[in-house]
Amino acid sequence: MYRLLLIATLLLLAPAHALAQGEVKAKYGDWDLRCDTPPGAQNQQCFIMQFVTAADRDNVGLSVIVMKTADKQARILRLLAPLGVLLPRGLGLRIDDTDMGTTGFIRCLPNGCLSEVLMDDSLIESLRAGDRAMFIIFQTPEEGIGVPISLEGFGEGFDALP
Numbered sequence: 001m002y003r004l005l006l007i008a009t010l011l012l013l014a015p016a017h018a019l020a021q022g023e024v025k026a027k028y029g030d031w032d033l034r035c036d037t038p039p040g041a042q043n044q045q046c047f048i049m050q051f052v053t054a055a056d057r058d059n060v061g062l063s064v065i066v067m068k069t070a071d072k073q074a075r076i077l078r079l080l081a082p083l084g085v086l087l088p089r090g091l092g093l094r095i096d097d098t099d100m101g102t103t104g105f106i107r108c109l110p111n112g113c114l115s116e117v118l119m120d121d122s123l124i125e126s127l128r129a130g131d132r133a134m135f136i137i138f139q140t141p142e143e144g145i146g147v148p149i150s151l152e153g154f155g156e157g158f159d160a161l162p
Contacts, residue, residue: 029153
């Protein structure tokens with residue numbers, strides 16, 4: 001009985017979780033264009049995103065989100081990494097064979113830790129021209145975990161952002 005109640009509760013919660021990620025408006029290669037109205041906002045916020053897991057670890061998943069700010073003055077790359085990442089090592093990024101550097105995590109929430117980068121024209125062009133990005137997180141000082149992200153459709157998805 002308890003197990004059935006638990007399954008029913010999870011099924012009821014699943015749609016609410018999906019709504020929090022926005023409605024899929026279009027698909028560009030491996031990127032979803034989603035839009036959602038944040039609490040208290042008058043207008044929708046649109047973004048392109050992917051959710052992927054590490055090839056060798058099903059329990060290490062990343063959500064990668066690219067958006068423009070409401071005033072259209074900045075472009076943001078936001079990543080949600082799982083809890084348990086080693087915060088001081090930060091988040092590394094490699095596009096194809098080029099090391100793009102590292103950035104820190106800005107905070108952790110109940111569902112993961114956030115890293116956010118203001119995207120300049122150079123980074124956007126590298127993402128457009130690349131085939132694959134590799135985000136690197138650490139769970140121990142010695143153990144970097146690479147999580148590959150397909151860049152197929154990035155340029156078209158980015159151009160479709162309002």
